Amino acid sequence: MNLPLSPGEGYLRTEQLVKRFDDVLAVNDVSLSINKGEIFALLGSSGCGKSTLLRMLAGFEKPSEGAVILGGVDIATFPPYERPINMMFQSYALFPHLSVWDNIAFGLKREGLPKAQIQTRVEEMLDLVQLAELARRKPHQLSGGQQQRVALARSLAKKPQLLLLDEPLGALDRKLRERTQFELVNIIESVGVTCVLVTHDQEEAMTMASRIAVMSQGRVLQVGTPKEIYDHPNSRFVADFIGSVNLFEGRLTRDSADHCEVTTEQGIVSVGHGMGGSPGMAVTLAVRPEKIQISRQRPLARQNLFTGKVREMAYFGSYNSFIVEMPGGRTVKISATNTTRQHTGDITWDDTVFFWWDDSAPVVLAQ
Numbered sequence: 001m002n003l004p005l006s007p008g009e010g011y012l013r014t015e016q017l018v019k020r021f022d023d024v025l026a027v028n029d030v031s032l033s034i035n036k037g038e039i040f041a042l043l044g045s046s047g048c049g050k051s052t053l054l055r056m057l058a059g060f061e062k063p064s065e066g067a068v069i070l071g072g073v074d075i076a077t078f079p080p081y082e083r084p085i086n087m088m089f090q091s092y093a094l095f096p097h098l099s100v101w102d103n104i105a106f107g108l109k110r111e112g113l114p115k116a117q118i119q120t121r122v123e124e125m126l127d128l129v130q131l132a133e134l135a136r137r138k139p140h141q142l143s144g145g146q147q148q149r150v151a152l153a154r155s156l157a158k159k160p161q162l163l164l165l166d167e168p169l170g171a172l173d174r175k176l177r178e179r180t181q182f183e184l185v186n187i188i189e190s191v192g193v194t195c196v197l198v199t200h201d202q203e204e205a206m207t208m209a210s211r212i213a214v215m216s217q218g219r220v221l222q223v224g225t226p227k228e229i230y231d232h233p234n235s236r237f238v239a240d241f242i243g244s245v246n247l248f249e250g251r252l253t254r255d256s257a258d259h260c261e262v263t264t265e266q267g268i269v270s271v272g273h274g275m276g277g278s279p280g281m282a283v284t285l286a287v288r289p290e291k292i293q294i295s296r297q298r299p300l301a302r303q304n305l306f307t308g309k310v311r312e313m314a315y316f317g318s319y320n321s322f323i324v325e326m327p328g329g330r331t332v333k334i335s336a337t338n339t340t341r342q343h344t345g346d347i348t349w350d351d352t353v354f355f356w357w358d359d360s361a362p363v364v365l366a367q
Contacts (some may be wrong), residue, residue: 014068221238
């Protein structure tokens with residue numbers, strides 16, 4: 001059934017999508033709207049429902065309830081082979097006995113396309129992924145990154161309307177994975193295909209996706225750009241799951257249009273925006289480690305200033321990481337960028353230090 005797209009509606013939409021496995025609710029009332037040409041990430045820990053959601057998009061799982069609408073057509077009941085979709089698996093699933101050229105051509109041959117058309121399309125894909133010189137090699141003769149690009153070329157060869165990537169870089173080592181992230185994004189964007197990416201790797205999602213849906217226990221908790229998700233999490237789970245964060249429990253004791261104060265066990269924290277809450281309500285403050293400054297000398301700052309002892313520290317080249325224990329036993333993680341050779345170099349274990357943050361740093365989360 002063709003459903004006309006309204007202005008602003010996504011090219012791919014899920015509407016109240018549900019998947020049950022006996023008594024287990026794997027995907028719970030998920031409604032998403034994904035734009036044409038967008039790289040969209042489903043991010044969450046193992047068992048959160050992201051892979052099940054991807055399999056419903058591909059047609060490998062049938063929804064218990066809800067709709068999957070692609071380009072105005074509800075495809076929820078279509079079998080996989082009738083969907084204009086291709087999926088790239090974590091294992092790449094390349095045929096070991098076929099050359100790179102034949103792996104890319106496989107799907108085109110099954111469709112019965114003319115030889116000349118297949119030849120042209122395969123050569124286009126080889127040029128796109130920069131593997132033309134390796135066209136006659138077998139998969140075992142390629143590096144992990146090269147195999148990944150072959151799998152991508154094969155997935156794109158049939159010009160799908162939607163590309164699904166299931167942990168596409170999980171088989172690569174860290175350094176190769178970081179480099180390949182940018183290559184993959186450039187290839188996908190050059191083709192213009194709409195892409196849904198499943199990953200448990202926060203950095204991968206932040207690097208590759210234009211928007212991210214954070215999932216937990218079958219639900220989508222927040223959808224936004226990487227910056228929105230990181231700087232403005234809407235819950236404790238999202239704040240804690242994306243990157244490192246310090247969480248402080250407290251109660252709202254002062255609230256105005258452009259300022260509020262939260263009283264915690266560690267002291268009063270000043271926040272540079274209002275919350276519109278009720279005095280005394282329980283809240284959580286989230287402060288990222290890199291938003292906190294640290295020094296052995298007392299700073300001029302008069303608000304959000306605390307003290308403690310350095311219990312752990314580590315050097316990571318571009319930054320130092322400190323674990324500071326406050327009076328009462330609470331620990332705080334602080335990251336200090338190494339802008340010079342001697343930056344924070346005078347701080348060491350068991351030093352008493354001061355640390356502070358601007359009132360723009362905390363995010364207030366209702367409990």
